[in-house]
Amino acid sequence: MSTISPKKQEIIDRESRILELARQMVLSGGYHGLGLDSLATELGVSRGTIYNHFKCKEEIILALLVETMGKRRDMFQRAASYREIPRVRLAAIGVAAELFVRLYPDHFRVEQIVKSDSIWDKTTEERRALVKGCQMQCVGIVAGIVRDGVAQGHVTLPEGTSCESLVFGLWSMTEGAYSIIATSDAVAELGIHEPFPAIRTNIHRMLDGFGWLPLSSEMDFAAAMEKIVEDVFAKEFARLKQPW
Amino acid sequence: MSTISPKKQEIIDRESRILELARQMVLSGGYHGLGLDSLATELGVSRGTIYNHFKCKEEIILALLVETMGKRRDMFQRAASYREIPRVRLAAIGVAAELFVRLYPDHFRVEQIVKSDSIWDKTTEERRALVKGCQMQCVGIVAGIVRDGVAQGHVTLPEGTSCESLVFGLWSMTEGAYSIIATSDAVAELGIHEPFPAIRTNIHRMLDGFGWLPLSSEMDFAAAMEKIVEDVFAKEFARLKQPW
């Protein structure tokens, strides 16, 4: 029999509530905003109970990260299975990445925190493997599209440049751009009031530079992206306040 | 008279020693690796004395950041004054950025930490202004070169794309790439064993995509960069273990 006793169910539910509340606290105050004492109090349990769920504070943060990365991987997967030529599928990935970061800025914030602080030492090998798995899946999805583009002759990489190298470029650009936007108002001070279109342009230029067909000058990618949104991410897009 | 009493000199010297030691501690253990107690003990003073120099722990970290960013700005400045066509001067900036991150990985680490944690609330307005000033100076140097390129007709930006937007692209790419390299071994797992050449390629492709002349296919940028190193950064390059 696989019925769940009410007590077990309560524990499972509580774990969700812990993560939900923890995310809010991290969002509002970073690593130090997450205090296990207030977390426990607010949940109506004692601190010891929290430690029944997670070995340490860092494990909670990593659990948040796993949730976050899983969410993005799912969006990437949906984008990648879009039935179109590789460069448009890549644009679909771009839509997914942008929608993700705009819909869930708090999720992105968690990634920022984990990256810089020395969190990893205290965490369990299992959860670290989960994180790494998600990361490699995301990269793998994109790499697959690049390989398709090469296989179909839409792009020819020069000697000594691998598909992965191009993926690294896409990853760097988005990672860097989102990070700059999230952690500094320098972008606005630069006079860039709509950074997301700027990011799209820069990525298109890089792909153009690799000669990936069709070039952004030959095709209306803006229209293509609108269609992607309609076809794949209508629900997510509807939740966006600032339209596009 | 502007002679400095021995006591004042001692205090000035101590401030340097504080920062030097603090950087080591941050490097080895992140934000939490910097303990004011061990810092004071190791320096042979009491904790109270540290607080005479810096209002709080966060101020120390920001002071490290100012040192770091000033160092990079100086290298940028040297690169920007290289007497060449704009695209080569941009390559010189690239050399500076890469040399910086490879020569001082610990400096870069500090930037990572500051970015994610909620450090800023506790710090003084003055030091925050110092940081922001350095940042805008770096950006301004690059923007100047881009404007030169446009003015000299080497590149024509499409309607609705500003010079700053391109600068944002360059910044994003390098920021993201260095961050990925520093915080994850995913790059190696992607099969990219020499990430720095890959970054250079991706940046060149983006500039090619903007049609910035001369294109990377028309000119031997590798040779140009070697010359830049010789002419501008010979001393720094000599200190690099892994050649290039």
Next chain:
DNA sequence: TCAATTTCTTGACACATCGTCAAAAACATC
């Protein structure tokens, strides 16, 4: 030179937070 004044240093104190653990409470099973 020495006393007055200013500046600097110290370390104990108050406070906050993390993680542990033995005892108590709640739960499950027969």
Next chain:
DNA sequence: GATGTTTTTGACGATGTGTCAAGAAATTGA
């Protein structure tokens, strides 16, 4: 409802930050 198991609790020890009054050291002025 008696017994064994699981879960919860909250006091405790350890560590770390920031403050401050008192003492030490340096500077100033006559």
